[in-house]
Amino acid sequence: MSEWDGKSFDFVCPSPTHYPFQWFWDSAFHAIALLHVDPELSKVELRSLVQGAQPDGYIAHMLLWEKSRSPHWLMPEYSIRLAHPFYTATIQPPVIARAVERIFDATGDAAFVREIFPPMVRFFEWLARVRDQDGDGLVAIIQPDESGLDASPKYDEAMGISGDPPSETLPALRRSMQRLFRGYEGLGVEREPQIDLFLFEDVMMNSIYADGLRALAKLARAVGLDGADEYERQYRRTLDALVEKCWDAKAGAFWDLSGAREEQVRVLTFTSLFPLILPDLDPGIAKRLVNEHLLNEKEFWLRFPIPSVAASEPSFDPGWLTQTTWRGPTWVNVNWYLYWGLRQHGFADVAHELARRTVAMQAVGGIREFYDPRSAVGQGATDFGWSCLVLDMIAAEKVAL
Ligand code: GLC
Numbered sequence: 001m002s003e004w005d006g007k008s009f010d011f012v013c014p015s016p017t018h019y020p021f022q023w024f025w026d027s028a029f030h031a032i033a034l035l036h037v038d039p040e041l042s043k044v045e046l047r048s049l050v051q052g053a054q055p056d057g058y059i060a061h062m063l064l065w066e067k068s069r070s071p072h073w074l075m076p077e078y079s080i081r082l083a084h085p086f087y088t089a090t091i092q093p094p095v096i097a098r099a100v101e102r103i104f105d106a107t108g109d110a111a112f113v114r115e116i117f118p119p120m121v122r123f124f125e126w127l128a129r130v131r132d133q134d135g136d137g138l139v140a141i142i143q144p145d146e147s148g149l150d151a152s153p154k155y156d157e158a159m160g161i162s163g164d165p166p167s168e169t170l171p172a173l174r175r176s177m178q179r180l181f182r183g184y185e186g187l188g189v190e191r192e193p194q195i196d197l198f199l200f201e202d203v204m205m206n207s208i209y210a211d212g213l214r215a216l217a218k219l220a221r222a223v224g225l226d227g228a229d230e231y232e233r234q235y236r237r238t239l240d241a242l243v244e245k246c247w248d249a250k251a252g253a254f255w256d257l258s259g260a261r262e263e264q265v266r267v268l269t270f271t272s273l274f275p276l277i278l279p280d281l282d283p284g285i286a287k288r289l290v291n292e293h294l295l296n297e298k299e300f301w302l303r304f305p306i307p308s309v310a311a312s313e314p315s316f317d318p319g320w321l322t323q324t325t326w327r328g329p330t331w332v333n334v335n336w337y338l339y340w341g342l343r344q345h346g347f348a349d350v351a352h353e354l355a356r357r358t359v360a361m362q363a364v365g366g367i368r369e370f371y372d373p374r375s376a377v378g379q380g381a382t383d384f385g386w387s388c389l390v391l392d393m394i395a396a397e398k399v400a401l
Contacts, residue, residue, distance in 0.1 A: 002065045004086040009065040011048045015369065015381035020070045022049060022063040025148050028095035029333050029386035032102050036391040039107045046099060046116055052087055053119035057126030058189070060087035061146070079145070079177035081184070089184075091146050093205050094127065096120055097212035101219060110223040117225060124212060128234070130189050137234070137241035138201040138257070139209050142192050143180050144173075147202045147271075151324040152308070153315035154267040158198055158258050163314070166321035173324065201257040203246050204271040210238035211277055242275055243282065252288040268299065268310035269326075270334050276341035286345040294338070295350065304330050304361040305354060306338060307373040318372050320379045329370035329379055332358060336389040339396075355393040356401045362390055 001008055012034070013019060014026040027049045031042040052063045064086045083089035097120060104113050131139040141147050144155040151173055153163060161172035183197045193199055213235035220228035245262065246254040253272040255264035273289045275281050295301045299310040308326045309316045317328040335358045342351035361376040367387045369380030394401060 002086070003068060004065065007051055007065075009048045009051070009063070010044050011065075012045060012385050014385045015383055017383070018369070018381035020066065022052075022065060024049065024052075024059060024061045024092040025095045025333075026386055028099040029336075029389055031099040032336075033386065033388040033391055035102060035106050036395055039103060039109075042099070042103050042106075043109075043112055046096065046103075049096070050116060050119040053122065056189075057119075057122035057129075058083075059091070059119070059123045059126075060084075061090045061092040061148075062088045064088075079174055079181075081143075081181050089189075090143065091127075091131075091141070092148050093208040094123060094212045095208055096123070097215040097219075098208075101215040104219060104222065113219050113223045114225065117219065117223075121216060121227070124209075124216065124231075127209065131193060133190075133193055134260075136201075136245070137237040138206050138245065140193050140199050140201050141205055142184070143177065143198055144200075147200070147205045149202075149204065149269075149271070149308075149326045151322070152269055152271075152326040153313065154256055154265050154269050154271070155198075155200065156267075156315065157265070158200070163317065163322060163327065166317065166323075169322040169327075170324045196260045199259050200265075201245070201262065202271065203242065203254045203256050204274045206238055206242055206246075207271075207274040207277050210235050210242070213238065214278070214280075236280070239275070239278055239280055243285070247285065252292040267315070268293075268313055270300065270306050270308055270338070273300070273306075273338065274341075276345060277337050278341075279344045281345070283345065286341075290342065290345070290347055290350060294342075302330075302373040304357055304371060304373045304376045306330060306334055308334065308370070311373075318374055320370075320372070325370070325380070328373070330361065330373045331370045332362075332387040332389050336393060339393050343396075352397060355390075355397050358390055358393060359401045362387065 011022045012030045014023055027045050031045045034042040053059050081089045100116055127139045144150055159176040161176055163169050180198055184192050213231045217228045217231035248255055254275055255266055258265050273294055276286055276289055293299055299312050300306050307328055307330050309328045335354055339351050339354050361371050364376035365371045365378030367383055368378030369384040371378055
């Protein structure tokens with residue numbers, strides 16, 4: 001039972017030593033990995049998560065169920081912004097719809113889908129209303145960690161930080177986060193994106209948003225709920241907007257849009273490839289992403305792919321010198337998403353090789369938060385939950401890896 005109104009909770013900690021709370025996209029990944037342990041636990045994980053849903057539809061990126069057990073997490077130098085004593089004022093990518101789709105595919109449990117659908121849909125509606133105020137089909141994040149990619153170098157310029165020297169990156173990021181938090185103080189949620197302090201129409205966030213709308217349409221049809229055609233329409237609209245506004249035909253890559261002026265941010269990270277997760281992405285574009293970038297040994301096809309930042313970028317930090325996240329190491333949730341994207345776009349052989357190297361990486365590095373893409377040395381948190389997504393890739397391959 002939690003100090004938060006005596007609510008009961010039950011979830012997998014992302015890492016017992018490093019991350020003691022319930023995180024939004026981590027839980028969705030855990031639910032998928034748990035399908036290979038016990039599908040009932042997948043449902044328990046998401047039921048606990050949607051207890052965080054607010055009357056306006058909002059769901060926070062962290063639910064602080066056992067706050068008093070971990071007071072160090074709430075110290076000012078740790079950059080979180082609270083909306084309530086027990087949850088943050090920050091979002092994360094809506095992976096939840098893909099998780100519910102996978103639970104339904106695995107169990108056929110229509111009653112579970114009907115139970116979880118209302119809070120899930122209301123969160124998608126919140127995103128459209130509050131974070132797509134220019135109505136272009138792309139939702140915006142208003143601080144870097146809302147994509148889940150806290151310190152990705154694609155945000156450096158907007159955050160006014162540099163990767164040099166590496167020891168300065170994290171302190172500079174923290175200062176810049178505090179600046180954002182001061183700027184948002186006292187503003188309502190509708191107003192926050194309007195002041196254009198940090199505004200990113202992020203390619204990964206929007207690929208996951210579009211994929212979620214696709215999953216909502218499929219689930220609504222499968223269990224006889226209203227709205228399927230509308231979710232489908234919104235899905236295609238977001239996909240079209242990604243291609244129209246973020247695709248750079250010359251570079252063969254997708255770029256995030258920064259600020260109200262929507263300037264393309266040309267820093268090559270794995271997110272430039274992320275629309276591959278959408279089954280309806282144009283096959284010609286998918287082919288270019290794979291052949292020109294994903295399989296490029298100077299960029300992403302390293303010994304243990306797929307690095308979070310292309311090896312060709314000056315900010316690429318595979319050895320974790322900056323001691324902060326998403327600046328070069330390989331993460332299993334990225335490999336998992338792109339694995340399924342590769343399969344659905346006809347690159348089963350590349351997907352197989354990616355699965356094989358992911359397993360090999362974990363054989364060396366263990367179940368860690370992320371890995372050095374050159375050596376597979378494990379870095380960051382230990383016993384990291386979503387790294388167990390490898391189980392899903394192993395099960396899908398049906399052959400020894
Ligand atoms: C780190 C990651 C974020 C994740 C959290 C909990 O902050 O950058 O994406 O949700 O840890 O695992």
